[in-house]
Amino acid sequence: MAIALTTEILLVFWVVNAIWIVFAKKTYRVMIFFGVFSLITSVIYLFLGAPDVAMAEAGISAFATIFFIVCIEKYYSRGSGLKAEMASAAKPRNYFKLVAAFAFVAMLCGLFIFFVPTTTEYAYTELRDLYLFQFMRDVGGRNAVTAIYLGYRVYDTLFEALLLVTAVVAVIHLSWFDRTIVADGRHSEVERSRMTKFAMRIVCPIILLFGMYLVMNGHISAGGGFLGGLAFALFLVCRFMVLGVYDLPIEKAMKLEELVFINIIILPIFAIFTGFIYFYGYATEMFQNIYLIAMNFLVGLKVAFGFFVLFYRYIAIERLPDKEEVVEAFDDGED
Amino acid sequence: MSVQEIVSFIIMGIGIAFMLVGIIGMFQPKKDFYYRLLVACKIDTIGLLTIGIGLAIRHGFSFFTGKIILIIIIIMVLNPLVAHIIAQAAYRSGYVSICKDGDSFDH
Numbered sequence: 001m002a003i004a005l006t007t008e009i010l011l012v013f014w015v016v017n018a019i020w021i022v023f024a025k026k027t028y029r030v031m032i033f034f035g036v037f038s039l040i041t042s043v044i045y046l047f048l049g050a051p052d053v054a055m056a057e058a059g060i061s062a063f064a065t066i067f068f069i070v071c072i073e074k075y076y077s078r079g080s081g082l083k084a085e086m087a088s089a090a091k092p093r094n095y096f097k098l099v100a101a102f103a104f105v106a107m108l109c110g111l112f113i114f115f116v117p118t119t120t121e122y123a124y125t126e127l128r129d130l131y132l133f134q135f136m137r138d139v140g141g142r143n144a145v146t147a148i149y150l151g152y153r154v155y156d157t158l159f160e161a162l163l164l165v166t167a168v169v170a171v172i173h174l175s176w177f178d179r180t181i182v183a184d185g186r187h188s189e190v191e192r193s194r195m196t197k198f199a200m201r202i203v204c205p206i207i208l209l210f211g212m213y214l215v216m217n218g219h220i221s222a223g224g225g226f227l228g229g230l231a232f233a234l235f236l237v238c239r240f241m242v243l244g245v246y247d248l249p250i251e252k253a254m255k256l257e258e259l260v261f262i263n264i265i266i267l268p269i270f271a272i273f274t275g276f277i278y279f280y281g282y283a284t285e286m287f288q289n290i291y292l293i294a295m296n297f298l299v300g301l302k303v304a305f306g307f308f309v310l311f312y313r314y315i316a317i318e319r320l321p322d323k324e325e326v327v328e329a330f331d332d333g334e335d
Numbered sequence: 336m337s338v339q340e341i342v343s344f345i346i347m348g349i350g351i352a353f354m355l356v357g358i359i360g361m362f363q364p365k366k367d368f369y370y371r372l373l374v375a376c377k378i379d380t381i382g383l384l385t386i387g388i389g390l391a392i393r394h395g396f397s398f399f400t401g402k403i404i405l406i407i408i409i410i411m412v413l414n415p416l417v418a419h420i421i422a423q424a425a426y427r428s429g430y431v432s433i434c435k436d437g438d439s440f441d442h
Contacts, residue, residue: 098362105358106351193423199416 007047007123014040027072035065043108049122052145052222059230063307067314140288141219149224150295154268161264161299164306168257171313192242200242208235215300219292228296229303236308250312257305264298267291343393350385354378368430369422376418383410 017040021033038061045054122128128144131152135144139151149157192200211231214223239245271291357378361371387407391400 102355102358106355192420196416196420199412203413 003047004123007044010040010044010047014044028069031065031068031072034068035061038065039108047123049125049128050145052143052224052227055222056224056226056230059227063230067310070314139292140285141292143219143221143224146219146224146292146296150219150292151272154272157299158265158268161261161302164302165257165261168254168306168309171310172254192244196242200238204235204238204243207231207238211235211300211304215296216293218296219289225296225299226303229300230307232300232304233307233311236304237311240312248308250309253305253309253312257302257309260298260302260305264295264302267295267298339395340393343389345389346392347386347389350382350389353385354382357382368425372418372422372425376414380410380414383407383414 014037017033017037021030021037024030024033038057042054042057042061045051045057131144131148135147135151136142139147141147208231211228211234213228214231215225215228218224218228236248357374360374360377363370384407387403387410391403391407394400394403
């Protein structure tokens, strides 16, 4: 009961936060509000009984916020500058807002520390009970969330994968990628310290192992394709940023992403839409598990390559020395 | 409520107090980047560390405690490293500390 009440309070705050996002005057404030919005969303997911969706939401929102802030900084660095905007936004201190922020943070901390570990109760349980009653027979596996996004709602997953493909294609082709000169074998030009490199050499394989664990156990425990794909992308990004390894060029990554997307479409066509794996109890548990693991793996690769391409495009490539031509071309097009 | 639970609640409360003090420190009037980075690193490292230790005490000797101890070790190793990377990148991009050598941090 208390959890349901908390969820309703958070939902109200969610709507208020959405209104803040719409009416915010400064762009960086929009980004911060967006991060808060994702935080509340993930807490609500947790209360509704979907911890792995909450984890994925938190991870993706952290990634996306960094992307947006870097983009805004680049956009403003041509003209007035982010610092100028932030200086113009500096006002006398508003202590009421500070106190409200402290209260909100303290409330969230209190919820997480004293409330969540002591209870296993969730907010609204009717639909959840229905799915929990029948998902093992219908789709297989032991994770109901995986059963939903790879079984009951596989159309949603297909369109979400299509959405990521569209986002990558749009970013690449609307950002004058063909006018950028990218040579193979170029490294990140920033030289990191020896301490960082040493630690990353140890941590990178662990990140990859963790991603593999999340993907392979996605159908029996918390985790899954989207989350494991984020870990894969982190592995590639860490290698590029810290160790300076550039052995996967961006064209290859794009090709691989499209290939994986075709596989994501083909596999459900042969497995689910023919009725071979899904429903009616025809399939054995082994076939169901093979389908779930393969699909999780494909989704993970898809997310990894998608985020990797976006990362290269936004952060890595424009930092390279041949930046001037791109800026000139863009300005000509604008005039 | 057993002794174990009371001790764990006290330790987790210390962690939350550290986080609150850190957030107040990040809103300090003198907007120095490196000072704020120091405070933010304190929040992450010590706050999460104490809360993790409190959770571990609360759950006693179990598999869950092992996972928490693994997370604590990873945080202890990686968090200062992340702060180091951010500080290095800021130094290379040309951020200059407002504090001079003599009068640092005593305002």
